[in-house]
Amino acid sequence: MGGILPLSTYFTITQGETDQFSKYVSSGTDNLNVDLNWGYRQNSLSLTIIAPDATLGPYYDADDGVKDGRIRLSITKSGGIAPGTWNSWIYGQQMQGVEDYTFIWS
């Protein structure tokens, strides 16, 4: 539904639906950049990141300073982010139809 998707695996979501993701963070990692991109700002998705030691979010489209159908965040912590499994919840907040999105980290 609109927006240019980067070359990456994309998933689909509808209103009220939730998708779960995980990523293992090894010890000594300083920061984690996450990028949730659905590209269509009329639709609203939320992103909640569950670190081993805290819950971050939920974050919405405008939380990265730009309302562009994309949430790009950099997560840091002094002494390094917690090692272990990081889970993420993506929630279809207000949607029209089915939305495609990508969810990547760097």
Add this chain to the structure above:
Amino acid sequence: MAGKRPLTLTIIFIILTMYLIGSATAAPGGYIVKPALDTDPDRETHDFTPITFWELTPRAMLIGIALCISPALIFPIELLLALKIWIYLGCRRIAKKNVLDNTIRSKMFDEICNNPGITFSALAREFTIGKGTKQYHLKVLQREQKIISVNKNGNISYFENNARYEEFQQTILMELRSDTVRQIFEILTLHSNASRKEVAEYLGISGSAVTWQIKRLCADGTVSATKYGKYVRYLLNPEAKKILRDYQPDRPVADATRQADKESSEVRSAVFVTSGKPVSPDYVMPNHSTQKTQKKQSKQISPHSQQH
């Protein structure tokens, strides 16, 4: 315990305050989450791994469910999870230095110190609290290395953990918990090489009952049995004699033995009867550590009232 409640409430208040203040300035847990609009385009990217709900950790499941209902529920859920940790930490706050702060636990510890080798059932008689509570306090005392438990033939006895009691001493102290065994020790202290018949007569119990008891004592190594002609005679282990001396401070075994040799002939013929049972006139109850125990034991002359 009641004194710890304000501390717990203070800790909860601090957590709550930190969480609320934290959420206004930075993400919880000391994380800093900021927009990443100008990330390096050459930086390598990876897809997150999609997983099903059932692959989540229980914590992530709870948070996810809360999120579906209302994001406002995340904080209470996290708080509950944090509190659970505090409750757990609260239990672990009991350490060796404060393990005796609890009145019941302290009394139980004193009872064990004053009655080395005391059994759970004997402790149960002293403390009118629930069985589970007693077990819990004993477990805590053991965990903090204040006491040790020794299991012998299914009977569990408790000792102060002060390296004072060696294995053989523990065995004797455990044996002394039985009135009958205590009386056998006393008779063998006074009369070395007493026969089964003599012991049975002194105690007023059957020969087979003596054999059963002596068999256990021989297995423990505190008594030895030697056959002289057609009679089996029993002898107290010299090491056991030494240990038993500590529990008869008013009448050392050595003195008692000398006196016993002197009075041997009289004692064997002259017995008096207490509670219908013939008992040696020179009957000396072993002196356990407390006066309370002594008083209690002095009432327990009946050879059949075993504590095992």
